[in-house]
Amino acid sequence: MPGDWKDLPKDLVARFDALLAPVLQRYPPDRKEAAMLPALRLGQELFGYAGPAVQGLCADRLGTSAARAEEVASFYVMFHTHPNGRHLVEVCTNVSCCLAGADRMFRDLRKRLGLAEGGTTADGRITVREVECLGSCGTAPAVLLDEKEMIERVTPEKLAKIVEGLP
Numbered sequence: 001m002p003g004d005w006k007d008l009p010k011d012l013v014a015r016f017d018a019l020l021a022p023v024l025q026r027y028p029p030d031r032k033e034a035a036m037l038p039a040l041r042l043g044q045e046l047f048g049y050a051g052p053a054v055q056g057l058c059a060d061r062l063g064t065s066a067a068r069a070e071e072v073a074s075f076y077v078m079f080h081t082h083p084n085g086r087h088l089v090e091v092c093t094n095v096s097c098c099l100a101g102a103d104r105m106f107r108d109l110r111k112r113l114g115l116a117e118g119g120t121t122a123d124g125r126i127t128v129r130e131v132e133c134l135g136s137c138g139t140a141p142a143v144l145l146d147e148k149e150m151i152e153r154v155t156p157e158k159l160a161k162i163v164e165g166l167p
């Protein structure tokens, strides 16, 4: 995806504008910047990730700077500032999960997939990310698959089997 929002596909930008319009109605005209979270989320859904181009688009529509959009996009873990692989494996390494061995499991998974610093496999199949608490501390360690399937009480063996089975 290009870094300039003006290079984004025009039809998707039009769709973004159409979907953003009703959202902006909930904000005072002089406080449009406050809609940065829903705007980035919408941009991510439409364009696949909230990289510099989407950040620039959101900033333009909300009348603020691209730096402001980048601050928000890079602060919240639910925003992806780089393209993901076909599957997204998010491993919680916060306190409860860490105490249950999640950090070692995360390291082992990266090693098994040949990812030095997390990231995406060379074939674009899997992205592995370390995330903050997934809200499943009582059943730690927890892994979120493709942003919809919570896997609880994960073991390294169980995780390896799941990852191997991903198309």
Ligand code: FES
Binding pocket: 092, 093, 094, 095, 096, 097, 098, 132, 133, 134, 135, 136, 137, 140, 141, 142
């Ligand atoms: S600490 Fe991992 S789910 Fe809460």
